[in-house]
Amino acid sequence: MRLYLDVDGTLLRRSGHARLRGDLAPADHLPEFLEWATSHFDCVWLTSRDRDGGAAAIRAAFRQAIGPGDEADRVDRLLARVAPSNWHRCKADAIDFAAPFLWLDDAPEEDSLDLLERHAATDRWVPVAVDRNPGDLRRVMEMLERRRAGWAAPVVQG
Numbered sequence: 001m002r003l004y005l006d007v008d009g010t011l012l013r014r015s016g017h018a019r020l021r022g023d024l025a026p027a028d029h030l031p032e033f034l035e036w037a038t039s040h041f042d043c044v045w046l047t048s049r050d051r052d053g054g055a056a057a058i059r060a061a062f063r064q065a066i067g068p069g070d071e072a073d074r075v076d077r078l079l080a081r082v083a084p085s086n087w088h089r090c091k092a093d094a095i096d097f098a099a100p101f102l103w104l105d106d107a108p109e110e111d112s113l114d115l116l117e118r119h120a121a122t123d124r125w126v127p128v129a130v131d132r133n134p135g136d137l138r139r140v141m142e143m144l145e146r147r148r149a150g151w152a153a154p155v156v157q158g
């Protein structure tokens with residue numbers, strides 16, 4: 001299962017008064033979430049920070065949000081497990097609709113939502129809102145873990 005990941009408002013939050021300076025802070029449980037996500041899914045970036053097959057701007061944003069130290073190094077190693085993507089018009093252009101996927105994003109663009117709808121995949125978008133709720137990744141992790149358990153153990157008919 002592929003897991004597409006947004007960055008701003010999904011893994012990094014626009015924090016309290018730092019918001020005025022355009023600064024970001026890591027969402028709560030970020031390293032734990034990345035460890036879990038990259039262990040159970042094929043993770044792919046879907047963020048306007050890097051849309052040309054790279055991840056340098058993404059990794060720089062996390063380093064800046066976390067600040068220097070061991071946690072930044074740990075997170076950077078986890079970020080390296082996420083594959084880059086290419087898209088130009090809208091994020092969902094990078095989604096491979098032939099393969100099963102979920103997409104974590106706080107606010108997909110209209111064009112992306114239209115594309116999901118055309119592929120009958122609207123339910124594949126998992127809203128995340130770490131700006132409003134810094135601990136939201138924990139809720140998402142628990143919810144996806146329950147869904148994952150459902151995929152792993154299909155109901156056997158009598």
Ligand SMILES: [Mg+2]
Binds near residue numbers: 006008010105
């Ligand atoms: Mg976002």
